Amino acid sequence: MKTREDLLKSPAYWLTDVQIEVFNLLNSYMEENNLTQKQVAEKLNVSPSYVSQILNGNFNFTISKLIELALLVGKAPIIKFETIEQILNAEAAQVQAESKSRKKKIASLNSPVSNISVS
Structure with missing residues (x-):
């Protein structure tokens, strides 16, 4: 592969x-x-x-x-030229940032809801 x-x-x-x-x-x-x-x-x-x-x-x-x-x-x-290493590093950074963002979303969904008043 x-x-x-x-x-x-x-x-x-x-x-x-x-x-x-x-x-x-x-x-x-x-x-x-x-x-x-x-x-x-x-x-x-x-x-x-x-x-x-x-x-x-x-x-x-x-x-x-x-x-x-x-x-x-x-x-x-x-037209922009980059090294293969630059591309791989940028992709890795993007994946890491997306992973952090997903973890924050999951954490916010799992946290108890407060300050909600029912009328």
């Missing part, structure tokens, strides 16, 4: 991650603006089949097309 670190070192993982992000971005934009694939294709100066490929997750775009797409939907294409 692959570890989380192995997965984060896989180019296929990151390609899929970006494809999902672009799909969500484009799909939301199309829904919010009531646009068809053909209309988006015209705005990007690409074929409707290219837009279809994006929405089907079956594409590998150029950086320039990624930038055009981001700007079309009103987003800035910010």
Whole structure:
């Protein structure tokens, strides 16, 4: 079985991650603006089949097309590079924070209720 670190070192993982992000971005934009694939294709100066490929997750775009797409939907294409260790540490910190939050909720649910007056 692959570890989380192995997965984060896989180019296929990151390609899929970006494809999902672009799909969500484009799909939301199309829904919010009531646009068809053909209309988006015209705005990007690409074929409707290219837009279809994006929405089907079956594409590998150029950086320039990624930038055009981001700007079309009103987003800035910010790319950030982190080490695998930074990602793993951030994920561990998030899990720990969520665990503390759940424990506090459980504790508050289990504590006796006071200061409640019945009329």
